[in-house]
Amino acid sequence: MMDISNSNMDRLKTGTTTVAVVTKEGVVMGTEHRATMGNFIAHKGTQKLFKIDENLGMTIAGLVGDAQLLVRYLKAEISLYRLKQGKNITIEGASTLLANILTGNRYFPYYAWVLLGGVDNKGSHVYSIDPAGGYIEDKFVSVGSGSTFVYGVLEDNIKGDLSLTEAIDLTIRGISAAMKRDSASGDGISIATITQKEFKFMDEEDIKKRMNKLKLL
Secondary structure, three states: OOEOOOOOHHHHHOOOOEEEEEOOOEEEEEEEOOEEEOOEEEEOOOOOEEEEEOOEEEEEEEOHHHHHHHHHHHHHHHHHHHHHHOOOOOHHHHHHHHHHHHHOOOOOOOOEEEEEEEEEOOEEEEEEEOOOOOEEEEOEEEEOOOHHHHHHHHHHHOOOOOOHHHHHHHHHHHHHHHHHHOOOOOOOEEEEEEEOOOEEEOOHHHHHHHHHHOOOO
16 A cells, blocks of 8 residues: 555655546545555555545555554544434545544654545545645545656646546546556556445446556556
8 A cells, every 4th residue: 555664754655556536426536456565565455445434435545554543543433423413524524533633643643645535515525634634625636656647647637527437537547557657556446436326436347348448458
């Protein structure tokens, strides 16, 4: 997801490719599947994309244990919020909550970089949240060692508001470009879409069909 060998902040620059894109209908989020330990491929089916709530998704990069702990922590806190408030948390609220979790553990920091994306009553949103607790909203963002290749695809092709289908194709193209050039990214692609109606993981076969249509296989 991630480099699982050394708790060094520089490692957050290596070991994964994660993407989140805002569209007219919602948000598209994507990752690849490879986990590394230095130059060693430790796992080829690592989950880096998570459903946090019906309106919210999360991608993770960094140390495996820290990243998975943050997923469990955020899921629990957001479930409590919904029980107490009787409604879903906003995407900005979830980002603030996670930022506070990160900044509240200064002596033992979490070595993880997170993307949060989702839909609320204010529209579609994507936030990048760094290990120090800083969070920034953007229209599209990529984190990890493959992010430079993803940005090369996104910057060149995003000219205005995207449809959900256009964003899915661009996300697949970006991650595919990263997997071809970044040794720490690979072994398949996960994609999820988040709209006002639902949170949906794309089937592996649907992703392969799109890759074939885009001539990426």
